[in-house]
Amino acid sequence: MRSCLLILLGILLHLQVHSQQLNPQLIGSANWKLTNASPVKEKITTTPLSFPLQQRMVLNSERKIYKKNIPSERKLIHNGPTIPVIETLTFIGKKLPAPEIVNAPPLQIRDNAIYNLSYTNKEHGFAGTNSFTFAEDDKYNIWISSSNGLIKYDGHQYFLYAYPSPNIATTETSILIDHLKRLWLVSENGIYYIHNDSIFTLQSKTLEFSKINARKVTADKQHRIWIATKEKGVLCINNKTVSIYDKRAGLPDLYIINVFVDKKGDIYIGSGLSGIVIIQPDKMISLFRHPEKLDWNGFLCFAENEDGIWAGLFNGALINIGLKDTIHYSFTGSFREQINDIIPVKTGLWIATLSNGIYYFDKKRTVNINHNNGLAYQSNFRLFHDSFGNIWISTFISGFSRINDNSFYQSDFTNYIDAQVNTVIPEKGKGEWLITFGQGLCYRTKGGIIQYIEPPTEKNKKLIYINDGIVNSDGSLWLGSYAWGPTKVTKNKFTCYKINEIPDNNIITSVKRDFNNTIWFSPIKYGLMYLKNDEFWRYTKRSGLLSENTIRLYTDQEKQVHIVSDAGLQRITRRGLETFYIDNKLFTGIVGEQFIVDSATSILTTSSDGLFIQHHQSIYQLSTNNGLYSNQIKNIRRDRAGRFWIATNRGIESFKMTGLSITEHTIYNESNGRFVSDAQQVFIDDSGYPAWNINGKKLTYDSVFTTPAKKPLFFIKNLILNSDTITGNNDISFLPNQTLIIDYRTIYWGKENHLKLSYQLIHNDKDTIVISVPINGKITLNNLVPGNYQIILKGTEKNKIYYAEPFNIIVNPFWYNTILFRCIIGFSVVAAIILYFRRKAKRQLKINVLLEEKVKEQTATILKEKNALEESLHVIDAQNQEKEVLIEEINHRVKNNLQFIMAMLEMQMNKQYSKETLQALLSTSRRIKAMSLVHEMLYAKPDTKGISITSYIYQLIDNLKEMAEGGNETQVDIKLSIEDLTFDSRKALSMGIIISELMSNSFKHAFKDIQKPQIYIELKKNKLTKNIELVFEDNGNGITTTTNESGLGRRLVDIFSRQLAGSYELTTQNKFRFKLVINQATA
Known part of the structure; x- marks a missing residue:
């Protein structure tokens, strides 16, 4: 095995963070083209219907926090410093047993959650039955004490450690991790701590810590460990000594439930019998010395913020000990709630109660999270604030819960009518008109909302669903109703102008007033309506509208009415009807609204194309192509701090904008709460900050309530090379046939289910491989090409990308390479x-x-x-x-002899013989001529290596034609296709005899009753087979074999064909065809 170098048990990889910023893309110039200077107008006839109105007041309702001033019964116990008994400690340790490891499934979310909460329990994979307290180590693992043992949770697995004493499991166990990385275990059955892989108990002169009945452990700023006990008072462990605060130090009793050290160093001791004892540098005092008078039973917890010390009681709610007053708080008004724990965050407090869930409490609000709105259990015990800003909640019942990032929280509207508001129309110096969809026309005053309703006797309510409206100078209003057309409202009545021609039940989506005080209406699928001189008119496509399906209207700074349809954007100006173009191209997007940023800049929201920013005449686009999370924009608003907020189909986005520079782009989605993607249009509430309506609840963003942003943390747990764990401090090197396993984990508490992880394997020649992996797991590397590599873990969450510090490996070549x-x-x-x-x-x-x-x-x-x-x-x-x-x-001499024989035959043929005799002499002469011609050509050549078959056949044919035509009146058309080949004398003679016999046969027998006799002869060498092929054809009547002469000719053809090593075939149907194939390999 090759020796390799590195780490590592739990090395933290440093991160680089990259955010995809919004970069507006220039797409062209705005251009409004005049469509029609004098649009055609159609007059509309209406039927006015008037109805009476009544008013009723709907009062606001707010969650109330009950409080009262109470006396603190402050009493001096003694003057002067409090002197504890100090003893030297000894430590006894033993090996910690190996834990049981259980895979940890993702945390769950309840269906009714209106906060960003998650939880788990035994049924969902938790390693314990319940939970008591939490702690966080330097590697960001969460430690949980439970009745089943001590549990370490890394987001991927549970590590269950058995308690040193089985009796600990039957009681509450308090845990704490100090600055020396010691994990303290405090219970009714002893005090212990765990360090590295060992567990220790302590002893002093008078104390055996394994037998002390302890309640809670905490640490102060000086890193001293404070432990509240039931019989030994308060113990303070500092290095190798223990300070004992008991009756010898002046405590009135030893039954201590809790101990807390404030920022000044004052020690607050919660006694089960004597109220609160405060040890200050120069005195000891007591508060609430007679808790029985108030029917209290113990101070369970303490916390501190700028308002002073907060104390939670067993059955006496919450007390704030301020510099001036002591105030008693109650969330229910009973002042009897059991407050189990308090932790301060920013300007508020998180408070755990026994039966009322969890409260967030500050000067502005009280938020209650309970079983009815997402919390797993109504009864909760301890709280823990981790490094990522999440709140962990323990419960004696089952499992644990966690409050994750809550940049947004839901609450009830102060008035239920607010849940259905569409449009708000401020009225200067007074209140504001509310256009609602479900509660009709309303007016907000300081104490509540005035609702304008029809008399109870009116069953068919007409003024319930309103889409839009405007206020007239005389105080009346024009409204766009859902089913009753344009509606005018005065103080005591309203009038609906029913238009029978409008389809879809007279639905009016928008009402706007232009620069001429003309009132415009957008009816669905009925073009564009306007009111002038108490008469209704409308524009249609004949008037120049792109479409009669008008979706909505909006006005710009110059009070020009813009018309949004399913075919584009138009506006009414002093010139007439104009249409919007970008670089002379018709704009066809569906605009939601126009937001005026400043005199030079405005923003258009669209239903599918993101945002369009008009700066002077230039048009810029923001979409998913250049950083936006969604292109489906519901609306946009700007809060009091100048930050823009947009609601989309995928959640919420915000950014700051200076000129065309966009910064601090933030995306909020399910990682901030599963409900965020359900947010409707954003509005700015009374505080000047954004809010949304979600199913009748108010979703509020509040930076005070927000969990601080935290980066994910990447750890390498182990490096394993061919089953051996690697240690060292240099780059890892190994051979191509070895396998490296990188066991890693990711900590991203609160957002672990929303982080997508991959790793980049970068070769030294810059080739990069990107592979997706789970957020916790193992990376296996083998069969790599030799070279230097970097491994970079990459986490992606929303528009942020997190890169871990590169991890270097070297793949060495084999020795022979x-x-x-x-x-x-x-x-x-x-x-x-x-x-x-x-x-x-x-x-x-x-x-x-x-x-x-x-x-x-x-x-x-x-x-x-x-x-x-x-x-x-x-x-x-x-x-x-x-x-x-x-x-x-x-x-x-052969030629001369053959010519002599031919001359003798010709002399014989001049005599009177029978026809058969003459024919035999003629055939003999013809055959001798063929032989003679061969010798004549050989004699004429300068060498004797062969003769040209082409010349030979042409001369032979000429002689045969003369002999044949001498006795026939009909001329025979002979066509030749002879390839220029060279034959020796034997082959040439054989070929000549065959052709001679075939022609003689055709002349004798073939052309009876044939007007245009034809003969076709072809001799060639086949390019594929290399064989020589002879084809002889005539257009006669076929061949007869009845005569002896004909039989001799057939035999000669057969004999000479075999001499040429050839094979032939005859066709005699309707014509004569002879084909001879000579195999050159055997000829």
Whole structure:
């Protein structure tokens, strides 16, 4: 095994954070084109219907916090410093047993959660039955004490450790991790601490810590450990000593429930019998010395913020001990709630109660999270604030819960009518009109909302659902109703102008007033309406509208009415009807609204194209292509701090905008609460901050309530190379056939289910592989090409990307692939080649001497043989010349003899013979002519190597035609296709006899009653098979074989075909066709 270097149990990888910022993209220039200077207008007839109105007041309701001033019964116990008994500690340790490891499924979310809460229990994979208290170590693991044992939770697995004493499991166990990384265990059955892989108990002169009945452990700013006990008072552990605060130090009793050290160093001791004892540097005092008078039973918890010390009681609610007053608080008015724990966060407090859930409490609000709105259990015990800002909640019942990032929280509206408000129309110096969809027309005053309603006797309510409206100068209003057309409201009545021609039940979506005080209405699928001189008119497509499906209207700074339809954007100006273009291209997006940023800039929201920013005449777009999280924008608002908020179909986004520079873009989605994606249009509430309506609840963003942003943390737990754990402090190196396993984990408490993780494997030649992995797991690397690599863990959450510090590995080549080895081999080969050629050169010199001698001998021998060969060649040349002369003489004599025989046959044919005799003589003459022609051509050639078959066949055909046509009146058309081939005399003679016989047969038998006799002869060499093919065809009546002559011709054709090593086939139906194929390999 190759030795490798590195870490590592639990190395934290440092992070770099990159956010995808919004960068507006210039897409063109705004251009409004005049569509129609004088639009065609249609008058609309209406039927006015008037109804009476009544008013009723709906009062606001707010959650009330009950409080009262109470006396603190402050009493001096003694003056002067409090002097505890100090004893030296000894520590006894033993090996901690290995934990049971259980996989940890993701935390759950209840369906009714209106806060960003998660939980788990035994049924959902939690390793314990319940939970008592929490602690967080330096590697951000969460430790949980439960009745089943001590549990370490890393987000991926539970590590269940058995308690040192089985009796601990039956009682509440308080835990704490101090600055020395010791985990303290405090219970009714002893005090212990765990450090590294060992568990320790303590002893002093008078105390055996394993037998002390303890209640709670805490630490102060000086890192001293404070423990409240039931019988030993208060113990303070500092390094190797313990300070004992008991009756010897002045405590009135030893039954201590809780201990707390404030910022000044004052010690608050919660007694079960004597109220609160405060140890200050110069005195000891007591508060609430007679809790029985108030029917209290113990101070369970303490906390501190700028308002003073807060104390939670067993059955006496909450007390604030301020600099001036002591105030008793109650959330229910009973002043009897059991407050189990308090932790301060920013300007408020988180408070756990026994039966009323969890409260967030500050000067502005009280928020109650309970079983009815998302908390897993109504009864909760301890709270813990982790490094990521989440609140962990323990419960004796089952499992635990956690309050995650709550940038947004839900609450009831102060008035239920607010849950259905569409539009708010402020009235200067007074209140504001509320246009609602479900509660009709309303008016907000200081104490509540005035609702304008129809008399109870009116069953068919007409003024319930309103989409939009405007206020007239005389105090009346024009409204766009859902089913009753344009509606005018005065103080005591309202009038609906029913328009029978409008489809879809007279739905009016928008009402706006322009620069001429003309009132415009947008009816669904009915074009554009306006009111002038108490008459209704409308625009249609004939008037220049892009579409009669008008969706909504809005006005700009100049009071020009903009018309949003499903085909684009138009506006009414002093010039007439204009249409919106970008770079002369018709804009077809569906606009939601226009937000005026300043005199030069405005923002258009759209239903599918994101945001369009108009700066002077330039148009810029923000979409998912350049940083926006969603293109479906519901609306946009700007809060009192200048921050823009947009509601989308995927959640909420916010950013700051200076000119065209956009910064601090933040995305809020399910990681901030599953309900965030359900947020409707954003509005700015009375505080000047954004809020949303979610199913009748008010969703509020409050930076005070927000959990601080925290980066995810990437850890490497182990590096394993071929089953061996690696240690060291340098880059890891290994061979290609070895396997490296990187066991990593990610801590991102509160958002672990929303982080997507991958790793980049970067080779030194810049090749990069990106592989998605779970947020906790193992990366296996093997079969890598030798080289230097970097591994970078990459986490993505919303628009933020987190990169871990690069992790370097080196894959070494095998020894036989190293440069050194290759150099050695190269030098060796070169040396061997040089040595070889030097030796070869020496041998070659010796060989050359011998060769020279041999060459001389062989040269003499060759010269002798050459002379002998030359003499032989002369003899052979003389013999060849004699043979050629003889062959020419033979051919000449054979030709003369054949011509003599032909002459004798011609003389015989001049005599009177029978027809059969003459025919036989003619056939004999024809055959002899074919043979004679061969010898004549051989005699005429300068050499005897062969004759041209083309010339031979043409001459043969000419002779045969003369012989044949001499006795026939009909001319025969002979077509030839003869390839230029060379045949020896034997083959040429055989070919001539075959053609002669075939032509003779055609002349004799084929052309009876044929007006235009034709013969076709083709001789060629097949390019594929290399065979010679002869085709003979005529257009006669076929061949007859009845005569002896014909039978002789057939036999001759067969004999000479076999002499040529050929095969032939005959076709005699309706015509004669002969095909001969000569195999050159056997011919």
